[in-house]
Amino acid sequence: MKKSQVNYSLYLVTDRKLLGDRDLCKTIEDAIKGGVTLVQLREKNTTTNGFINIATNVKKITNKYNIPLIINDRIDVALAIDADGVHVGPDDMSIDMARKLLGQDKIIGASTNCVKEALEAESQGADYLGVGAMFPTKTKNNTEDVSIDELRNIKKSVNIPIVAIGGVNEKNASSVIAAGIDGIAVVSAILGKEDVFQASKGLRNLV
Template sequence: MYNKSKVNYALYLVTDRNILGDKDLCESIEQAIQGGVGLVQLREKNAKTKEFYSIALKVKEVTDKYSIPLIINDRLDIALAIDADGLHIGADDIPVKIARNLLGPDKILGVSTSNIDEAIEAQSQGADYLGVGAIFSTKTKKDAESVSLDELKLIKSSVQIPVVGIGGINELNAKEVMSTGVDGISVISAILGKKDVYSAAKDLYNIIS
């Protein structure tokens, strides 16, 4: 069990096998962790349940090796089945309060939000952190509402739990996002879309450190 109080949200990797090319998922995650990633969210929008379960078990071996928390995107059943460190849900998923009750108090629960009202509500329902965005336009989530840097700053100041900026963040704008006072950035393409995953993660980590 990962200690929730020790989570490092600074560089938060979300997976997407579609942008890996010929790179191996588990190897890429390991290289990203070695480069400075402190939290991994396994996101499998198109995998059937058995496949998702199988992938999650393999990824958990990597994250456990480095004592990095593994968060499962959307799928509470998968998170419970593999004893993941947490779950990340959005507006269309299971209600936050229900997810918290089923996960128990010790697991990490992240919630996607795009305004202050949603952020305060998620916190009151038991969220441990918020993923706020999309800050910039992103190919991996075309339907995401946009959140300005000023709004991000306001959301961060309105809650007591960690806030991570998400959506289109890369080495060119990461510093700008961090200047709002958020606890970290969540990235996909900026690490997994690069040929050298380790270097991409290290460069980003150095930019925001």
Template sequence: MDKKAVDYSLYLVTDRELLGNKDLAATVEEAIKGGTTLVQIREKNVSTLDFFELALVVKQIAGKYNVPFIINDRIDIALAIDADGVHIGQEDMPLAVARKLLGPTKIIGVSASTLEEAVKAQDGGADYLGVGAVFPTRTKSDADHVSLAALRRIKEGVSVPVVAIGGIDKDTIQRVIEAGADGAAVVSAIIASADPYQAACNLRHIIKK
């Protein structure tokens, strides 16, 4: 995978608690068909075996459509299934250690909520930054709030792609793109939707505009 060619514009983060009675793999596939450009699998409350098996299934789907597939936090899972990369938070494995384990060709994204964290991550070799939460979010109650003005300052202060995250849906996505974000990470706007394909289509349309 050419890291420079990755399209971060519509970045899907999974959350099985929001699926209702839908199947995760089928939901991811519908989202990709609708225009999702990157998939991150995030699992907080499952066994390592369950995460591994689920990640394998989702990797296969993403690979079928040539969409990059990354793992949240779990470098062991990323290595085990040869994912395209990982996303790590400020409390996770240090970036330098993650890079040493994964090697130079894998995508590593880092969460940042201040310009200082963003610059440090960029200087440490992060491929992109996840910046948020830009709006209130029900999927991460402990997330720091980042204003749109702060998002813009971070974007202006770094040269790596910036993906906004937190409470982004069809009503707010335009505002983060206008603030300079290279992409928007969405969770419930697609995962909780009764029609993930149409939800992704609608978001993609707004981004392209």
């Protein structure tokens, strides 16, 4: 899939802690069937080899449905499995260095929470921005809150897609979508639900 064809509207970020005894690949497949358009695999507490094995299996699912697979933080894992791209935060490898390693055809996303950071990330070659945290979230505790007004300002300031992240769910998604962004990134709003397919379908209808 060409970068220009990527649909950011319903962006799923994984967190296996929310799954209980459910299978990750089966859950991701159900979410994709429900309407998820992009998957970011986030594994904070596993070995490199373990991450590669998980990513390899997830990629079989995303390839089956022609859905891009983004690896969180780990450039080495993305290279090892030929993922569609990576997402980097402020404490990860720089966008410039990631681009040198991955090449021009891979997707690189960056986390930002203000216009200044957004402009810097765009100038360094980011393909899209994850902006947040928009609302209180239990899945990440080192985030700064971003207002709807700031989200709107970021969207107006850059020419690359914007995805709102952080506590976004079926109750508040409409307020961030109204800012004119390109999509919402969710974790517990899908993975924390008993029926992942229906949760994804409901959110996709909103966006």
